[in-house]
Amino acid sequence: MKLDCKHVWEHISEYIDKTVDAELCKEIELHLEHCEICSAILDSTRNILVLTADDRTFELPVGYSEKLHERLKGEIEKTKQEPPVGG
Amino acid sequence: MQMIDTNEAGLIARIVAGEKELFHELIRPYDRMVYLTLFAIVKNETEAEDGAQETVISAYRHLASFRGDAKFSTWLTTIAINEGRKRLRKAKGAAENSIEEEEEGHEGDYTPAPLTDWREIPLEALERKELREALRVAVAELPDIYRQVFVLRDLEEQNIEETAQALRINPGAVKVRLHRARMMLQKRLVPFLKTTVPARRGFFGRAL
Numbered sequence: 001m002k003l004d005c006k007h008v009w010e011h012i013s014e015y016i017d018k019t020v021d022a023e024l025c026k027e028i029e030l031h032l033e034h035c036e037i038c039s040a041i042l043d044s045t046r047n048i049l050v051l052t053a054d055d056r057t058f059e060l061p062v063g064y065s066e067k068l069h070e071r072l073k074g075e076i077e078k079t080k081q082e083p084p085v086g087g
Numbered sequence: 088m089q090m091i092d093t094n095e096a097g098l099i100a101r102i103v104a105g106e107k108e109l110f111h112e113l114i115r116p117y118d119r120m121v122y123l124t125l126f127a128i129v130k131n132e133t134e135a136e137d138g139a140q141e142t143v144i145s146a147y148r149h150l151a152s153f154r155g156d157a158k159f160s161t162w163l164t165t166i167a168i169n170e171g172r173k174r175l176r177k178a179k180g181a182a183e184n185s186i187e188e189e190e191e192g193h194e195g196d197y198t199p200a201p202l203t204d205w206r207e208i209p210l211e212a213l214e215r216k217e218l219r220e221a222l223r224v225a226v227a228e229l230p231d232i233y234r235q236v237f238v239l240r241d242l243e244e245q246n247i248e249e250t251a252q253a254l255r256i257n258p259g260a261v262k263v264r265l266h267r268a269r270m271m272l273q274k275r276l277v278p279f280l281k282t283t284v285p286a287r288r289g290f291f292g293r294a295l
Binding site: 075076 | 143
């Protein structure tokens with residue numbers, strides 16, 4: 001069976017995650033070898049994921065962790081006199 | 088069933104037994120994850136920050152009820168999601184009777200944007216601040232059900248099973264939503280990339 005572009009697009013996400021079965025994976029790879037459009041779509045999608053996972057893209061508010069742990073410290077202090085943390 | 092990290096399991100046992108300060112150590116690797124999960128739901132920095140604090144406090148108070156049949160990170164994500172949804176309901180007011188999520192429909196165009204004159208984003212383009220900003224905006228504008236899956240999977244790098252557990256949806260729905268989210272983002276960002284990437288052909292020495 002020869003895959004058309006639309007079929008490849010439907011599976012591009014699973015292809016990136018390596019969750020397509022071996023046979024389909026092979027067919028997609030064959031298609032990508034000669035299809036510049038699908039290769040570009042794959043590259044651009046992958047690049048977006050690289051950018052997404054980059055800590056600089058989605059930054060935490062300034063002082064976030066400090067405030068969080070300060071609050072937690074207060075809570076721990078409060079419960080110090082109590083028996084071990086409850087369920 | 089996934090086994091939790093033995094070091095983490097050890098920490099949890101010690102905290103429950105009374106070494107409460109160790110909770111800082113347990114939670115620190117997840118500071119970022121908790122915030123991002125909250126932000127994916129409430130889409131507001133202050134709300135996300137407050138919600139993250141509540142999540143962590145709640146996790147601390149209820150740690151003894153963590154049974155280790157899910158990963159600690161999944162358990163924590165579930166608390167964060169509940170906290171986020173609670174805040175969202177409050178913000179939207181009682182008038183709106185439910186924030187029950189829409190199901191993914193069968194309609195809609197989730198095809199990517201075809202490119203004909205571009206092969207690969209040069210690394211220096213990925214360094215551009217504008218591109219990061221465009222991505223942040225595009226993610227924020229994804230429909231809720233798609234954004235939540237995308238954030239858990241591609242931002243926090245949780246796996247399909249963990250994402251499904253945390254959002255209480257089936258793994259098939261995670262895959263469908265993730266695919267659609269990625270395609271929507273690709274479509275949104277490609278025109279932007281085309282206009283910001285300098286038209287230098289063969290950047291990587293590839294014949295184009």
